[in-house]
Amino acid sequence: DSGVTQTPKHLITATGQRVTLRCSPRSGDLSVYWYQQSLDQGLQFLIHYYNGEERAKGNILERFSAQQFPDLHSELNLSSLELGDSALYFCASSAGTGGPDTQYFGPGTRLTVL
Amino acid sequence: DQQVKQNSPSLSVQEGRISILNCDYTNSMFDYFLWYKKYPAEGPTFLISISSIKDKNEDGRFTVFLNKSAKHLSLHIVPSQPGDSAVYFCAASGAADFNKFYFGSGTKLNVKP
DSSP states (O other): OOSOEEEOSEEEEOTTOOEEEEEEOOTTOOEEEEEEEOTTOOEEEEEEEETTEEEEEOSOOTTEEEEEOTTSOEEEEEOSOOGGGOEEEEEEEEOOOSSOOOOEEOOOEEEEEO | OOSEEOOOSEEEEETTSOEEEEEEEOOTTEEEEEEEEEOTTSOOEEEEEEETTOSEEEETTEEEEEETTTTEEEEEESSOOGGGOEEEEEEEEETTEEEEEEEOOOEEEEEEO
């Protein structure tokens, strides 16, 4: 158990809909990262938040947005969903020490868009 | 554009033998590399890392080798155990944003008893 929790575990929705994925980092970790893993692909970095502030953006679509709240949990919002958005979405957290950190991953949310 | 590549989708080895997983990268600015292990229905778990100032890092049965000139790293597992059967991802980051990691597509290792 990494200490990172993600909800829900599974999500099935229809095209055009909007969903919110939630992540709670390990106790004490200030950084939260979101990744997308499509079928047979590696993890694609989406976005990094540190203590409530956006720090880095990867290949995140404009239809996707994220935020980190004062209690450090994070939400990833996916809107106008398309079939191609079906994927595993992982959240990871790290201490945010200022150097390369080990990232601890949650179990992921499997999103299926029908 | 895939900056980190794992060209072998799968690898099968006998228990007790050496497993060698390979990873290539294209960005010469990468200076920190990690390996993660992933079991089904779980998130990736950190395994071992190496910075570009080293060419080898060892942790128990796991050793990572870095060849900067070839932009290549490898993970050696000796001896391999059935519990090592998992998908292994390599990842890299650069000084420009050391917490923005680029992941390979993974190699599925099967260790046969």
